[in-house]
Amino acid sequence: MLKxxxxxxxxGRKRIIKDVSxxxxxxxxxxxxxxxxxxxxxxxxxxxxLTKFTGNISVENQxxxxxxxxxxxxxxxxxxxxxxxxxxxxxxxxxxxxLDEDDMNHVVSLLRMNxxxxxxxxxxxxxxxxxxxxxxxxxxxxxxxxxxxxxxxxDIEVTILVRKIIKQYAAQGTAFLISSHVLGxxxxxxxxxxxxxxxxxxxxxxxxxxxxxxxKHYKLLTDDMPATEQLLSDNRISIEKExxxxxxxxxxxxxxxxxxxKNHIRLVELTPKGMSFxxxxxxLVDQQRRQSHAE
Amino acid sequence: xxxSEMKAVNIMKTxxxxxxxxxxxxKITWVAPMLLLGYMALWIxxxxxxxxxxxxxxxxxxxxxxxxxxxxxxxxxxxxxxTILTLIYKSSSKPTVxxxxxxxxxxxxxxxxxxxxxxxxxxxxTIRPVAWMKVYRYNQPLIINMLSTTGIDVLTSVLxxxxxxxxxxxxxxxxxxxxxxxxxxxxGEAISTDFMNLDSSLxxxxxxxxxxxxxxxxxxxxxxxxxxxxxxxxxxxxxxxxAYMLTFLGVGYLIFRKKRF
Numbered sequence: 418m419l420k421x422x423x424x425x426x427x428x429g430r431k432r433i434i435k436d437v438s439x440x441x442x443x444x445x446x447x448x449x450x451x452x453x454x455x456x457x458x459x460x461x462x463x464x465x466x467l468t469k470f471t472g473n474i475s476v477e478n479q480x481x482x483x484x485x486x487x488x489x490x491x492x493x494x495x496x497x498x499x500x501x502x503x504x505x506x507x508x509x510x511x512x513x514x515x516l517d518e519d520d521m522n523h524v525v526s527l528l529r530m531n532x533x534x535x536x537x538x539x540x541x542x543x544x545x546x547x548x549x550x551x552x553x554x555x556x557x558x559x560x561x562x563x564x565x566x567x568x569x570x571x572d573i574e575v576t577i578l579v580r581k582i583i584k585q586y587a588a589q590g591t592a593f594l595i596s597s598h599v600l601g602x603x604x605x606x607x608x609x610x611x612x613x614x615x616x617x618x619x620x621x622x623x624x625x626x627x628x629x630x631x632x633k634h635y636k637l638l639t640d641d642m643p644a645t646e647q648l649l650s651d652n653r654i655s656i657e658k659e660x661x662x663x664x665x666x667x668x669x670x671x672x673x674x675x676x677x678x679k680n681h682i683r684l685v686e687l688t689p690k691g692m693s694f695x696x697x698x699x700x701l702v703d704q705q706r707r708q709s710h711a712e
Numbered sequence: 713x714x715x716s717e718m719k720a721v722n723i724m725k726t727x728x729x730x731x732x733x734x735x736x737x738x739k740i741t742w743v744a745p746m747l748l749l750g751y752m753a754l755w756i757x758x759x760x761x762x763x764x765x766x767x768x769x770x771x772x773x774x775x776x777x778x779x780x781x782x783x784x785x786x787x788x789x790x791x792x793x794x795t796i797l798t799l800i801y802k803s804s805s806k807p808t809v810x811x812x813x814x815x816x817x818x819x820x821x822x823x824x825x826x827x828x829x830x831x832x833x834x835x836x837x838t839i840r841p842v843a844w845m846k847v848y849r850y851n852q853p854l855i856i857n858m859l860s861t862t863g864i865d866v867l868t869s870v871l872x873x874x875x876x877x878x879x880x881x882x883x884x885x886x887x888x889x890x891x892x893x894x895x896x897x898x899x900g901e902a903i904s905t906d907f908m909n910l911d912s913s914l915x916x917x918x919x920x921x922x923x924x925x926x927x928x929x930x931x932x933x934x935x936x937x938x939x940x941x942x943x944x945x946x947x948x949x950x951x952x953x954x955a956y957m958l959t960f961l962g963v964g965y966l967i968f969r970k971k972r973f
Contacts, residue, residue, distance in 0.1 A: 428972065465801035467973055484805040487719045492801075500798035502789075505737055513730050514802060553798070 418443045418592045419464065419561050424472035426456075426463045426616075433459050434470070435616045441561065441592045441609075446583060448607035448624075449596040452702055456616040457596040461496055461563050464594070465489060476561060493559035495567060499550025503539030507549050510538055516557045524552045527582055543570035551579060555586065562586070564595045568602050580606050600695045612698060614705045627694050635670050636662040638686035645682055652676060664690055720804045724812075727803035731816045740785075741820070744778040745827055752831055756840060763933065765842050766849065766857040769835070771828035772865045772929045776897070779821055779869050783876040784886075784893045786813045787968070791884035796973050810968050814877065814961065821869050825862050832858065849933070864950070865929040871953045872897055872926060874960035881967040901926050908941045919943040922960075925953040 419441040426434035434456050441447045449457050463470045466486045474481040479488035501510050507530060508521075515521040525534050528548050533541070538549060547570045554562050562583075568576050583593060583606050594611075597603045610627060612620035638661060639645045646663060649656050654673065657664040665673055670687065677684055735741055752769035764770070790796040803809050836842050844855040852860070876893045883889040904923035908915060918924075924942050928949045931938035935946070942949060 462797070462973070465797070466805075467797060467800055484807070485720070486801055486804050487723060489801055490719060490723065494798070494801060496797050498794035500793070500795040502734060502737075502793055502795060504739065505734070509733075509737060513733055514798075 418477065419594065420473070420475045420478075421464070422473040424460075424463060424470055424474060426459050426468050426470045428459075428468070433616050434463065436472075437613075437616075437618050439611055439618060439621050441594050443560070443590045443592050444587050445609055446587050446593040446595065446607045447609045447611050448603040449594055449611045449613065450600060450603065450698060451613035453598075455613045457613060458497060458565055459616075460613070461494070461565055461594065461596065464563060465492070465494055465496070491557060491560045492563065493554035493556060493561075494563040494565075495550045495554045496563070496565045499546045500553060501538050501541075501546055501549055503537070505538060506536055507534040507538050507541070507545075510549060511552060511556060514553055514556050520558060521556060524555050527555075528552050529578065544572060544575060547571055548575065548579075555582070559591055561592045561594070564593065566597055567595060568597060568599060576602065600698060604694050612701060614702050615709060619705050620701060627697055633667050634664050634690040635667055636686065636688050636690045637665050637673065637684075638662055639677060640683040640685055644680070645677065648676055648680055648682070649673065659690075662686075723802075723804040724808050727799075727808055728812045728815065730799075730802075731812045735816050735820065740782055744782060745824060748774045748778060748824060748828065749831055752828060756835060761840050761842055762848055762854055765832055765836055765840075765854060766861050767929075767933050768825075768828040768832040768858060768862060771825070771831075772868070775821065775824045775828065775865065775869055776872055778824060779817065779873050780876055780893045780897055781890055782820065783817045783873045784880050784890045786817060787877070787880040788884055788886045788889045792886055800973065806969050807965065810965050814873070817873055818870060821873065822866060825866055825869075829858070829862055849935075861929060861933055864932045864946075867950060867953050867957075868926055868928045871922070871957045871960070874957045874964065875922065877964035878960050878967065881964050881971065897926070905941055908943065915943060920952060922952075922956040925949050925956055928953055
């Protein structure tokens with residue numbers, strides 16, 4: 418689908434994106450994440466042939482260059498802000514790019530925009546504009562959709578709807594490259610993680626590998642920690658102390674809950690120990706920063 | 713033609729269609745011709761009927777003003793609405809976007825001239841009759857004078873459009889770009905005229921300034937008066953206008969190509 422090979426992007430003489438290579442396969446949802454200024458939007462703009470670059474970018478084996486966008490015919494994108502002409506209605510904005518009226522009406526229904534789609538878009542709220550921007554990106558049954566912060570300005574209900582639509586399109590083979598600063602949101606849809614800092618990709622792997630992080634231990638908190646500690650020691654259950662918690666093995670968790678119940682000790686918290694997805698990302702970024710400062 | 717070339721041509725056609733679609737949905741596109749007709753109607757009572765017919769009721773000034781306003785916003789509208797990125801990646805390339813915009817405003821300019829011609833003919837056939845075939849200026853019949861003036865005015869207005877394109881590729885705000893374009897075109901013309909009338913020793917050089925070329929239509933309709941100012945023949949001004957038009961279009965394109973979005 419999308420193949421990036423040793424891509425370098427320049428702004429003036431400054432190299433912003435440094436030797437980036439990755440692939441986005443059909444049906445995958447790749448989350449492009451990284452701190453502010455890491456180069457996420459620049460990568461997206463470069464893929465769309467909007468900036469000067471070296472290396473190779475191809476969509477369906479057809480090269481994209483700054484002066485040839487023929488490969489982007491079936492690529493939809495929402496970059497930075499929704500591209501909307503205020504003097505046109507929502508429908509007219511869609512008609513501008515649509516090649517298939519049935520598909521256009523389908524997208525309007527999917528995003529539940531029928532009620533206001535014929536109104537001039539200058540009166541739209543931020544969320545309505547964002548939905549229209551996403552609708553433009555989804556027009557013409559795209560093979561690849563590039564979304565930069567797609568959940569900006571969307572309420573919870575619409576966010577869930579958009580997530581559902583993204584998964585639906587991906588199931589039909591559409592590839593997605595999505596950036597978002599709301600990692601929790603992205604985590605719910607993405608199949609692959611692409612972590613970028615200072616213009617370089619430092620992680621490119623499936624989300625499952627992140628989800629498996631260190632969930633072999635649980636953190637335990639009760640309303641009587643000294644009694645709990647004594648109880649578990651008496652029953653030869655291995656424990657470790659960490660701050661106010663006791664760290665236990667996941668395998669012992671059911672047994673421990675049973676002991677607590679029988680000894681009238683109330684369980685306050687029992688959570689998997691280890692880094693959350695967000696913590697893992699922050700830690701990786703910090704690690705990379707320290708490394709590059711040391712160099 | 714290979715399939716990728718066919719694809720590129722189709723994309724070009726689509727982006728030209730998109731440009732006309734947007735243009736036809738803007739209010740100013742339809743209001744401006746009404747204003748043009750209103751302005752021309754003000755000149756109907758002017759006594760020099762043949763001169764007015766030749767100059768299509770002074771439509772030149774109004775058309776120039778319209779193309780400055782409409783042309784100025786062609787790029788800034790895209791910058792201001794954040795549509796420029798989508799516009800460029802959906803089109804085959806940056807030059808396509810630039811030249812499609814030029815084609816759109818050029819077609820509009822030609823249509824405005826056609827409208828002014830049609831209005832002049834209607835007036836001549838109804839309330840201010842003229843002898844079309846009677847020799848008027850340049851030993852040519854009035855109808856030829858009128859058609860030539862219109863043709864020449866298309867060249868003048870395209871020169872102005874190209875100048876406006878240079879300015880509008882540099883400035884992102886609608887209001888600022890309209891003001892700047894008007895200031896450059898009208899003040900530029902006024903300053904050039906004042907300087908040329910100073911009888912300066914540098915006039916032989918200064919007569920080739922681009923604003924002197926914008927007097928082409930006026931000089932064609934009143935040669936003795938305006939030649940004293942421009943110090944150029946009609947042919948020299950026409951060639952100068954053409955050269956500057958190509959230069960400005962090229963400069964505008966280079967600025968647009970280098971611009972970061």
